[in-house]
Amino acid sequence: MRWFLSFLFLSFLAVVHALSSTGNRLLVILEDETEKSLYSTFWSDLEGRGYTLSFESPKSEQLSLFQHGARAYDHLLVFPPKSKGFGPSLTPKAVLDFMNKEGNVLLALSGKSSTPSAISSLLIELDLHLSSDRSAFVVDHFNYDTVSASEKHDVLVVPRPGPLRPDTKAYFSGEGVLAMPRAVPQTLGSDSPLVAPVLRAPVTAYSYNPKDDSGSMEEVYATGSQLALVSTMQSRNSARFTVLGSVESLEDKWFSATVKTPSDEEQTQTVNREFAKQLTAWTFKETGVLKVGKIEHYLAEDPADLNPQIYRIKNDIVFNMEVSEYEYDGYVPFELPSEDALQLEFSMLSPFHRLALQPTRKTDNSTVYSAAFTTPDQHGIFSFRVDYKRPFLTNVEEKHEVTVRHFAHDEYPRSWEISGGWVWIAGLWAVIGGFIAFVLVWLYSEPPSAKTKKTQ
Amino acid sequence: MHLSSALQLCLLASALPAHAATSWGFSDATVSVQTKGAGVGAGLKEQIDSSKPLANPVSLGDADTLKLTLTAEEGNTAKRPHQAFLLLKDGSGLDISFPLSVKDNGKARLELTQKDLPLQFLAASEPIDANLVIGSFGSAGAYNGPAFQLAVERNADEPLPSSTAERYGQLPEIHHIFRSDARSPPVVITLAFVAMALASLPVLAGLWLFLGANLNHLPAAFKTAPIPHAVFVGALVALEGIFFLYYTSWNLFQMLPPALAVGAVAFVSGSRALSEVQGRRLAGLR
Incomplete structure (x- = not known):
């Protein structure tokens, strides 16, 4: 009985530790079973966070991302293939279909072998670009690890990234340095707002193909911070795709390596393990997931009547919206980055108002954002819209329609309240008074005098 | 000479730590x-010293070509x-290397x-920093x-071609501009005209009295x-009272x-009253 209880308790614990906000079925595509042991810490970290790992070879016959038309896994982790491609079940189209069904993908690349064209064509679909030279990786003669790559300079030592922009959240930041051995660089298409770099190469870095033996770089693919070592793409349905340039950075060896750059005085411990956690947590939707709770709007003078269908022009309205953010194991109150704003639009065809929602109240797991405003002096079908799309955060799109009507005939001010109308009112009553006086005079007046009548 | 200096270098390299x-x-x-x-030779031409940068910015016009030549050296030996x-x-963190x-x-x-x-x-708007980066594999410092x-x-x-790439971020705030409210003239002027309108009653009464009403x-x-x-007469006054109530509070x-x-009362009583008026006219009183 006791063992049964403890089993129940353990399984409950496992449920509690199922951390991702979307699911815990993780498929790992690993071609070479023998390589599995190189990443044992990484696997145990993922399992410790509640993921159920299934390992498959891309050549496996029964491998399929879908079962009965639905996703068979919640997340996909792809290791670089040894062979030229991934086979029929992992075509770019299959991976995109998986993302269309809100599956998340983490793709690791390696500069040790050349990247197959199937991967480049998948990345091009997402507006992420690899060097046309498919076995290129990043070298930097200033920020390399002198311990392991004193000759080849191909193990980059870079600090953990800060926030991408002042108005974005820093999900990958922290103290310490990362070792990125033989990272395959990516460049990001400039037209898409969906792609965002996570880790950029240092300014002095460049992409280099060891097989190209010209002795000096004369044609460069891209240089410096235009090269991304880790980049992400979040589609409009909030499915996430992350490219990690260096699969070796996930190895046990680099989780606990000590590194030293030429300018460093002493060796430092890498924080690859912590960064791998941040990266997988973001990709598999443990962080940066927003949820909208209750949405309320009401007349400022009548808060009891919630979410009415109709308002009048020039009404004072209050709009409240609850937003929570998933952070590793549960929803917490969402806090805006310092230079960002959660904006409410009150629009009919185009926005009439676009106002920043201010945090007013916090519940246990959400922040209530609110704004108060006056409805425009234009009647019609309006909508409250919150369209909050930011790098690294899932998309929030809310639209709630309300009717805005005219003043009713008895809601206008009465004529005596308008001072300009007093003249007309006074004129009217003067006419009425004159009429009654005329009636009285006509009924009861004696002709002025007989004399005057006679003289006429 | 050359050989001995190379030998010296080798010795030095073996004695010191690699980097x-x-x-x-x-x-x-x-x-x-x-x-x-x-x-030829018209434009600017300056020597660059590796210890300190040029004091003045090099300006590059749209028909200009900037030419940079140098000899790279490892130690003091020219090398590729x-x-x-x-x-x-x-300043914004954008960089590009040529x-x-x-x-x-x-x-x-x-x-x-x-x-x-x-x-x-x-x-x-500000001048751009230009750095020279020279480095290679091996232990020599870059x-x-x-x-x-x-x-x-x-x-x-x-005009520069503008970059219109969309980025997700905060948009400018919009506040609806309301049409201005209807305005009334100053109350003093209104009151003056009200007084004029009401003054028509005493003027009318005075005129009638002057004419012998x-x-x-x-x-x-x-x-x-x-x-x-x-x-x-009561019905006429009451009808005006009803109109007053309709104006202030009643509905139709x-x-x-x-x-x-x-109205019916006024019609019936009015015909009787007007018969009496007719009687006075027939009696020659009016």
Whole structure:
């Protein structure tokens, strides 16, 4: 009985530790079973966070991302293939279909072998670009690890990234340095707002193909911070795709390596393990997931009547919206980055108002954002819209329609309240008074005098 | 001589820790700017010292070509480095490198025009920092030092192609501009005109009195037909009272029944009262 209880308790614990906000079925595509042991810490970290790992070879016959038309896994982790491609079940189209069904993908690349064209064509679909030279990786003669790559300079030592922009959240930041051995660089298409770099190469870095033996770089693919070592793409349905340039950075060896750059005085411990956690947590939707709770709007003078269908022009309205953010194991109150704003639009065809929602109240797991405003002096079908799309955060799109009507005939001010109308009112009553006086005079007046009548 | 210095270098390299062996640098670096169509040697030409950058920014117009030549050296020996870049950086964190074409003897050159620069640098108001980066594999320390500042001179009349790439972020706030409320003239003026409108009553009364209007037949009329006259005049006044109530508080359905009733009363009593008036006319009193 006791063992049964403890089993129940353990399984409950496992449920509690199922951390991702979307699911815990993780498929790992690993071609070479023998390589599995190189990443044992990484696997145990993922399992410790509640993921159920299934390992498959891309050549496996029964491998399929879908079962009965639905996703068979919640997340996909792809290791670089040894062979030229991934086979029929992992075509770019299959991976995109998986993302269309809100599956998340983490793709690791390696500069040790050349990247197959199937991967480049998948990345091009997402507006992420690899060097046309498919076995290129990043070298930097200033920020390399002198311990392991004193000759080849191909193990980059870079600090953990800060926030991408002042108005974005820093999900990958922290103290310490990362070792990125033989990272395959990516460049990001400039037209898409969906792609965002996570880790950029240092300014002095460049992409280099060891097989190209010209002795000096004369044609460069891209240089410096235009090269991304880790980049992400979040589609409009909030499915996430992350490219990690260096699969070796996930190895046990680099989780606990000590590194030293030429300018460093002493060796430092890498924080690859912590960064791998941040990266997988973001990709598999443990962080940066927003949820909208209750949405309320009401007349400022009548808060009891919630979410009415109709308002009048020039009404004072209050709009409240609850937003929570998933952070590793549960929803917490969402806090805006310092230079960002959660904006409410009150629009009919185009926005009439676009106002920043201010945090007013916090519940246990959400922040209530609110704004108060006056409805425009234009009647019609309006909508409250919150369209909050930011790098690294899932998309929030809310639209709630309300009717805005005219003043009713008895809601206008009465004529005596308008001072300009007093003249007309006074004129009217003067006419009425004159009429009654005329009636009285006509009924009861004696002709002025007989004399005057006679003289006429 | 050459052999012995090489030997010395080797000895030094073996004695010191690996990274401190030698480091990269350059000599004979010149930067020149030539304007298209101007004669040879017309434009600016300056030597760059590896210890300190040029004091004044190098300006690059839209018809100019910037030429950079240098000899890369490892230690003091001219040698071909793997990386010889001109690195341009601006304050916002944007950077781009232009590789110099290097010969085996370390001689490197680069030609740069405004066409090569990214849009953001063309739009920059501040001069851009230009660094020289020289490095290679192995233990020799790489060189990255400021060389000069590049000021991009643009013809202000030519608009830059704008970059319209969409980025998710905060949008400008919009506040609806309301139509202005209806306004009334100053109350003093209104009151003056109200007084004028109301003054018409005393003026009318005065005029009638001047013309001899009076109520002399009132006792006679009430003596002959007291009820019809009282009811008729009362009904007229009551009808105005009903209109007053309709103006202030009643609606149409509250107003119509009493108005009809009072109207009927006025019609019946009015015919009697007017018969009495007719009697007075026939008697020659009016």
